[in-house]
Amino acid sequence: MPLPKIDIATFEMKLPSNGTKIRYRPFLVKEEKILLIAAESKDNDQILRAMEQVINNCLLDPIDIDSLPSFDVEYIFLKLREKSIGEIIKVNVTDPEVNKKFEVQIDLNKIIVKKSNKHEKRIKLNDNLYFEMKYPNMKTILSLNPSKTMVENGFDIVINCIDKIYDKDSIYDPKEYTKKELQEFLENFTQEMFEKINNFFDTMPSIYYENEEVSPHTNKKIKVVLDKFIDFFD
Numbered sequence: 104m105p106l107p108k109i110d111i112a113t114f115e116m117k118l119p120s121n122g123t124k125i126r127y128r129p130f131l132v133k134e135e136k137i138l139l140i141a142a143e144s145k146d147n148d149q150i151l152r153a154m155e156q157v158i159n160n161c162l163l164d165p166i167d168i169d170s171l172p173s174f175d176v177e178y179i180f181l182k183l184r185e186k187s188i189g190e191i192i193k194v195n196v197t198d199p200e201v202n203k204k205f206e207v208q209i210d211l212n213k214i215i216v217k218k219s220n221k222h223e224k225r226i227k228l229n230d231n232l233y234f235e236m237k238y239p240n241m242k243t244i245l246s247l248n249p250s251k252t253m254v255e256n257g258f259d260i261v262i263n264c265i266d267k268i269y270d271k272d273s274i275y276d277p278k279e280y281t282k283k284e285l286q287e288f289l290e291n292f293t294q295e296m297f298e299k300i301n302n303f304f305d306t307m308p309s310i311y312y313e314n315e316e317v318s319p320h321t322n323k324k325i326k327v328v329l330d331k332f333i334d335f336f337d
Contacts, residue, residue, distance in 0.1 A: 113163060116182050119216035119308060120175050120238070126163040127179070129187035134160055148245065154180050155241055172238035174308045177332045178216055181310065185211040194335060196327050198318040207316045207327060209335065217311035217330070224266075226303060228296045235267035236303050258286055261300055310335075 111128050118125060130138075134157040141153030155168055158179055162168075168176060184192070190211050195204040226234040243263045247256045262285045268275040277285060289297070312329040329335055 112186075114182075114186055116179070118171070118175050119178050120172050125166060125179075127161050127183060127186075128163060130157050130161050130183055131187075135187075148249070151241065151245055155245075158183065169242040170240055172240060172308070173244060174216055174238070174310060176241055177310050178214075181211055181214055181335065192335060194329070196316070196325075198320045198323075198325055200318075200323070200325075201320045203320050205319050207314075209312060209314075209329070213314070214310055214312050214335075216308050218308045219306040221302075222306040222308070223303070226299050228292070228299060231270045232296075233269050234265055234300065235269070236264050236300075237266040238307060239264055239304075258289065260304075261289060262286060264303075 111131070113126055113128050115124055115126050117123065137153050137157055141150045144150070155176070158168055158176065161183055162179075171179075192209050192211060193206050194209055196207055197204050224236050226236060228234060239260055243260060246263070247259060251259075259282075262277070262282060265277045265285070268277060280288075292300075309330050310332060312327075312335075314327050315324045316327050317323070318325050
């Protein structure tokens with residue numbers, strides 16, 4: 104006699120990047136086991152791969168996770184966490200007045216993907232040169248080499264996120280050039296030009312939470328802002 108079938112609830116969310124509706128189920132004990140093993144490793148690469156595997160398991164619509172912007176993937180995972188374990192997570196924040204941490208409860212329902220009015224995917228580098236950028240995805244992030252410096256990995260991210268290069272006369276496809284050629288091209292930019300590229304990453308959409316909490320150290324209200332994925336797991 105077969106064991107009884109367990110019915111699992113299904114939910115729907117919209118991708119922050121384009122509003123596409125996707126169906127999903129909560130993660131189960133088998134997926135939680137994957138996450139726990141990855142967390143115990145304390146290896147960021149393994150944790151990201153585990154997160155990607157769990158998302159793939161739980162999505163009920165065919166989606167290429169590797170191709171999604173990183174903020175889409177982070178949002179999906181937090182929504183899965185909300186429906187699987189609970190809407191409340193506990194994180195540590197710092198009271199800046201005394202430089203001491205205290206624990207606060209974060210309601211995952213209040214997390215949004217914040218979009219800046221100053222954000223542009225089309226970057227005017229000078230009067231003749233333009234970049235069309237694309238967002239870093241999981242494939243880009245997982246391809247980073249931990250043995251490289253932050254500067255080297257930063258260049259790799261920029262190179263992977265260039266979608267088009269064009270001037271008044273031509274359009275250049277980055278895929279037609281080697282990584283070395285693109286890196287040498289970037290190295291000849293002025294500081295002002297490269298700052299415009301950095302601004303694309305600084306202002307790109309990101310998961311965001313904001314609230315006021317009373318510090319037990321000073322009994323004063325402080326503004327709590329979480330705007331990086333890692334902030335939600337401190």
